[in-house]
Amino acid sequence: MTGSKEDSQDAPPVDLSAEGSEPTKRPGFVYFLGYGIMAPVARLVFRPTITGRDNIPRIGRVILASNHLSFIDSIVIPLVAPRRVQFLAKSTYFTGTGFKGFASRTFFTSIGAVGVERGAGQAAQDALDAGRNILESDSAFAIYPEGTRSLDGRLYKGRTGVAWLALITGAVVVPVGLIGTQEIQPVGAKFPRIRKITVAFGEPLDLSRHGSAESGKARRGATDEIMAAIHALSHQELAGKYNESPPAGTLQKLADRVFPRERV
Template identity: 50%
Template sequence: MLYWVLKATLGSLLWAVWRPQVEGLEHVPEGGPAILASNHLAVTDSFFMPLVVKRRVTFIAKEEYFTGTGFKGWFVRRFMNAVGAIPVDRAGGDAASASLDTGKRVLSEGRLFGIYPEGTRSPDGRLYRGKTGVARLALQTGSPVVPVAMLNTGELQPIGKRIPRIGRVKIKFGPPLDFNRYRPLIGDRFIERAVTDEVMDALRELSGQDYVDEYAAKVKERGAEG
């Protein structure tokens, strides 16, 4: 209930100020399970992507979104909880596995599940190597993967900027990807990597980003050390 209240109130404000321009929304199934796999350029991706989809989207969000302090931390935490976001420890381990298990439950209930295959925001606007969680979800549930390209949110809200600049948000949805042909090979790491790479290739084509065959988290770690 709180989700739809927030979407009607906060959503109306976001629509009025940032006027999302959306292409390919017809590719999101009107019913049944589907994985919305998006690139990740800004914190507000988690606001605008669910906003433009008519159905409810449940998605994985980094754990830090749920532990912030002050008014901003309270607001982000409340929003994430209201939309049913699932906190994930990006360091991996049991927390990440538990989040993927929850994703499977969401999909088994015939709902939409959003995920950022890169695992973190791009440090420089390029598209980075995807983690194989999206492949495991697709193969284990048989759900189609709808690629979603956030086209300019990184320009409107660069890393470190709390409030995005005023401008028209642009989002593009691509045709669903069906990986059921690989289901007999569930658990094969090479297949999981091939499926993930196919998803990332669709995102690269849809977004026009340059692709880097390296995990974004590793690039951020090097930047912090430097």
């Protein structure tokens, strides 16, 4: 499987060697307390239809790669998975002050979130580094290959960071198809609504046959396989492009044309 022109001309991935970095802290007491309370309440209120839970290995390194329709996705996946799952969230959820900051920090810690800075360059490297540390502690890590949530309900092209993580750590990838979560908390809604949803876990994917994590072709092929598996579960319309904001100005548009890059 081959990618687009921008993928075939990608630069080597950034060096995210874990050497010298601190292991990502595993969820502790707050996580287990929050999970014990929230999971049964969520199942009672939203009555999710869950399929394929047995496809998630109970031990070892596993990436849960999901489509992304709503903010609520990052709450749903950890609450219905049969093992502890960690994912990345905006660092601002952990740095607030006062009671509101305490409540936000406690809530996101309780569902297994790890705070990271958003953005490109060093911020993107730090995010992948955090994901790698989670996986190398033999944990489960959830990620959205589209990069950001879909505002129109279509499934967008996957970014290759998920493949790099799988190939560099040896983790298997379990595709996840979420259906209906955008109806619980649409964009702009302040409070969730009660709606039925479906969470489908697909069969684990061993992507090692695609090749080395250093190969752009291997990363693109592995990512396309992951996205095809997600599509088979979510049945979304395919967008056929990346989900990203347009370039900020003329110079950025020109740079994107002259120096096509791999989306990670």
